[in-house]
Amino acid sequence: MKTTIRVLVLAVGALSAVPAFANLSVNVGAITVAPNDSSSTLNVVESVAGLPAGSTQVAVNNNTQLGLTIDYKFNNNWTAELIAATPFSHDVNVKGSAIDGLDVGSTKHLPPTLVAQYHFDIGNSNIDPFVGVGLNYTKFFDASASDTLKATLRSLNVTTANDDVDLELDDSVGLALQAGVNYKISDNWGAHFAVSKIDIDTEANVTVNGNSIQKVDVQIDPMVVMVGVRFSM
Ligand code: NI
Numbered sequence: 001m002k003t004t005i006r007v008l009v010l011a012v013g014a015l016s017a018v019p020a021f022a023n024l025s026v027n028v029g030a031i032t033v034a035p036n037d038s039s040s041t042l043n044v045v046e047s048v049a050g051l052p053a054g055s056t057q058v059a060v061n062n063n064t065q066l067g068l069t070i071d072y073k074f075n076n077n078w079t080a081e082l083i084a085a086t087p088f089s090h091d092v093n094v095k096g097s098a099i100d101g102l103d104v105g106s107t108k109h110l111p112p113t114l115v116a117q118y119h120f121d122i123g124n125s126n127i128d129p130f131v132g133v134g135l136n137y138t139k140f141f142d143a144s145a146s147d148t149l150k151a152t153l154r155s156l157n158v159t160t161a162n163d164d165v166d167l168e169l170d171d172s173v174g175l176a177l178q179a180g181v182n183y184k185i186s187d188n189w190g191a192h193f194a195v196s197k198i199d200i201d202t203e204a205n206v207t208v209n210g211n212s213i214q215k216v217d218v219q220i221d222p223m224v225v226m227v228g229v230r231f232s233m
Helices: 002-016 043-049 147-155
Strands: 024-034 057-060 063-073 078-085 088-095 103-110 113-119 127-145 165-169 172-184 189-198 201-208 211-219 223-232
Touching (some): 063 223, 103 165, 113 172, 127 189, 172 201
Antiparallel strands (some): 024 223, 078 113, 127 172, 165 201, 172 189
């Protein structure tokens, strides 16, 4: 991590000497994905396990990673921002009914987002508030079904020890809305705060030997909060 940051600082320093990069700012800090999730019900699980119909959903927990956002300023009002981060990892659990909290599995994702920001002139050159609208692409990877889920499916005689149980999540493309503020401390340094509401919807499938046995539509729709240090070139 130390080496990464040193390389990053050197790279940013080198780039800032090039005039074409004068409109660039880089924000580095903590970025949190807090799902405001809801899902369709686990109808197959409910029927196999004898749970009330419509009682059982899935939930996705929060995760914080190292965020890197890059701003390109076109003029005093318009900036394009690319939001990137180290991969987020989330646990997926059952929500509701007698199996509330059951560990379904986990997944990682990368949510690159490109945002067009409108910056307001409030008459104070140190405080730069903005709103934005953009497009998100979320790529899920390394999804896996938990041992608890595998054991539960075996105990319900849905699977045997020889079956291969897995979890798969489809990629998502959706709208992002953003609001935030940049605070200027010196010519180069400042603080960056942004909150984005991102529409992330996926279809999750629990598969047995590659065949889906339970499909569930999950609305993750997170608030993505970034607090970082800002370096303007
Ligand atoms: Ni949604």
